[in-house]
Amino acid sequence: MEVAYYPGCSLHQSSQFYDLQTRRIFSELGVTLTEIDDWSCCGATSAGKFNDFLAVALPARNLGIAEQSGFKEMLIPCSGCYSSHLMSQTRLRSNKSLMDEINGELAFKVNNHLKLVNILELFLEAKDKGQFDSRIVKQLKGLKPACYYGCMTRFAYDVPVSDNVENPQGMETLLTMTGAEPRDWSYKTACCGASAAINDPDTAFNLMGKILKNAVKTGCNCIVTTCPMCQLNLDAYQEKFCNKAGIYERLPVYFITELIGISMGIPLSEMNADRHFIDVFGLVKELELV
Amino acid sequence: MIPSATIYNPQSAKTLIDEVIERSNQNIYACYQCRRCASGCTVGEETGITPDVLIRLIITGNREEALDNALVWQCVSCYTCGTRCPNNIQSGRVTETLKKMSREEDVIPLNPNIAYFHDAFVQGCTRWGRVNEMEFMGYYELKNIGKHLVNFQFKKAYDEIVLQVRLGASMFKQKRLHLKLHTSRGRKEVKQFYKMALKKKATLKNDKKSGIGFRLD
Numbered sequence: 001m002e003v004a005y006y007p008g009c010s011l012h013q014s015s016q017f018y019d020l021q022t023r024r025i026f027s028e029l030g031v032t033l034t035e036i037d038d039w040s041c042c043g044a045t046s047a048g049k050f051n052d053f054l055a056v057a058l059p060a061r062n063l064g065i066a067e068q069s070g071f072k073e074m075l076i077p078c079s080g081c082y083s084s085h086l087m088s089q090t091r092l093r094s095n096k097s098l099m100d101e102i103n104g105e106l107a108f109k110v111n112n113h114l115k116l117v118n119i120l121e122l123f124l125e126a127k128d129k130g131q132f133d134s135r136i137v138k139q140l141k142g143l144k145p146a147c148y149y150g151c152m153t154r155f156a157y158d159v160p161v162s163d164n165v166e167n168p169q170g171m172e173t174l175l176t177m178t179g180a181e182p183r184d185w186s187y188k189t190a191c192c193g194a195s196a197a198i199n200d201p202d203t204a205f206n207l208m209g210k211i212l213k214n215a216v217k218t219g220c221n222c223i224v225t226t227c228p229m230c231q232l233n234l235d236a237y238q239e240k241f242c243n244k245a246g247i248y249e250r251l252p253v254y255f256i257t258e259l260i261g262i263s264m265g266i267p268l269s270e271m272n273a274d275r276h277f278i279d280v281f282g283l284v285k286e287l288e289l290v
Numbered sequence: 291m292i293p294s295a296t297i298y299n300p301q302s303a304k305t306l307i308d309e310v311i312e313r314s315n316q317n318i319y320a321c322y323q324c325r326r327c328a329s330g331c332t333v334g335e336e337t338g339i340t341p342d343v344l345i346r347l348i349i350t351g352n353r354e355e356a357l358d359n360a361l362v363w364q365c366v367s368c369y370t371c372g373t374r375c376p377n378n379i380q381s382g383r384v385t386e387t388l389k390k391m392s393r394e395e396d397v398i399p400l401n402p403n404i405a406y407f408h409d410a411f412v413q414g415c416t417r418w419g420r421v422n423e424m425e426f427m428g429y430y431e432l433k434n435i436g437k438h439l440v441n442f443q444f445k446k447a448y449d450e451i452v453l454q455v456r457l458g459a460s461m462f463k464q465k466r467l468h469l470k471l472h473t474s475r476g477r478k479e480v481k482q483f484y485k486m487a488l489k490k491k492a493t494l495k496n497d498k499k500s501g502i503g504f505r506l507d
Binding site: 102 | 467487
C-alpha cells in the first residue's frame, strides 16, 4: 500500500525523530510512505489569524501536489498540519470561486478528492487489516499511559472526524493491543496552549499544569501523544510548569510511534529517543520492556 | 462581566453582526447563552471573558469591547467551545474573525507578543515556503525585546534574552535545534498567496475607512 506523506516543518526540524519513527514503523508494517514533492508550510493556526484567504490557500498547494502525483490518500502525522489541511479542503469544497482563484496561481491544481488521514487512523486501519499480527513481540505490561490527543486531531472546525470528539478512543485501542493499560483521564482533549508557551507563557503553563496534574492523579506513569507541538510543550517546559503548579512527579512524554516501536521490538536508541527533555529510558527499563 | 443591553443601537449592531457572520461563517443569532462554551473554554479562567460574552457583545453592537478584550488575544484556538455548542456555533472562528477585525481597525493588541508571534510565523513561512523555527523565533524575539527596549524596560528585555537562550541551549543539547535553512522550490506561489492576502487585507481596511463598510469581493 502506498500513501502520500506530508511531514510538515516541525517533523523536519525540532521533532525530526518523530518523522524517523513514523517512516520506520510504517515501512515495517508494509505501508510505503512517499513524501510529496516540494511541499510547503500549511500556515498552522497563525495563517488563520492573519487572513482567511491565506489559511485556505497555503494547504491547498500541498493538496494539489499530492493529487496531481496520483495519490488517493495522504498521511499527516502533525496534528496542526492535519487540522489546517482538513479545514482548507472543507472550505474549498463549499466555495467554488475561492477554489478557482487559488487554482489560478497553482502549478498543481486542486480537485479536492484526496483523503486525509492522521497517524491514528492509519494505524487503526493497519490493525483492522491485520498488519500488526505477529508483529507485536513485546507486551508493554505495567505501562499506564495517559493518552493525550490534544485539541487538533479530535476536531478541525466544523469538519467531522472519525473518532469521538469528547472521548476519543483510537490511541487506547492501539495501546491496549500492545499490552499497555491506558488510564481513563479527564484532560485527553485539553489544549496545551500551543504557541502560547512562547508568546503567553503564564497562560500556557497553567494549562499544561492542569493536564499533568490530572495524569499524575489518575495514576498514569507516562503521557502518549501524536502531536509534535503537544510533545515539545509538555516535554521542554515540564520542569517549569510543574514547579509552578507544585507537581513533584515528572512523566516522560512519548510519541505513539515510540511505544508501538518498543512493542514491535525496535530499540529506542534506533528511534532517536534520546531527544526527549524528560528521560524516556528510565521507565521502560524499570518495567523491563527493553 | 455582563455586557449592558440598555445601550443599544440597532443600526450599528446590525453592521457588526453582519460582518462577523459573513466572515466567520457562523450563525451567532442561534446563541441562546447556555454557556456550555464558557464551561469548556480553556483560557476562560485566565481571560475572565468567555465566548458567550463575546457573542453577546456582538449582538448588542458593542464594537469597542468586542474588538478589544483579553479573549480575542488569548484564545488558543482549541475549538472546544465549538464542540460543546448545542447550536453548532464555532465561536473559535468568531474569535479569530474579531482578532483580524481588531487589527484592521488598528486596535492596539492587549498582548502585542501574540500579534508579533503570528506575524513572524506567517512572514517566515511565506518567505521560504517552509517555516524555519530558528529564523521566525529570531524575528519574533527581535520585536518582543525591541518593545521592552523602547519602553526602557531593560530588566524585562534581559530576562527574555536569558529565558530564550536557555531554551535554545537545552534544545541544542537534545539535538532538537536545526540550523539548516528549509525552503520549498515553489515558494513563488506561496509568496503570491501572501501578496494576495495582503491586498485583501488592505481592501478591507480601506473600505472601512472610507465608510463603505464591510463587503466581500
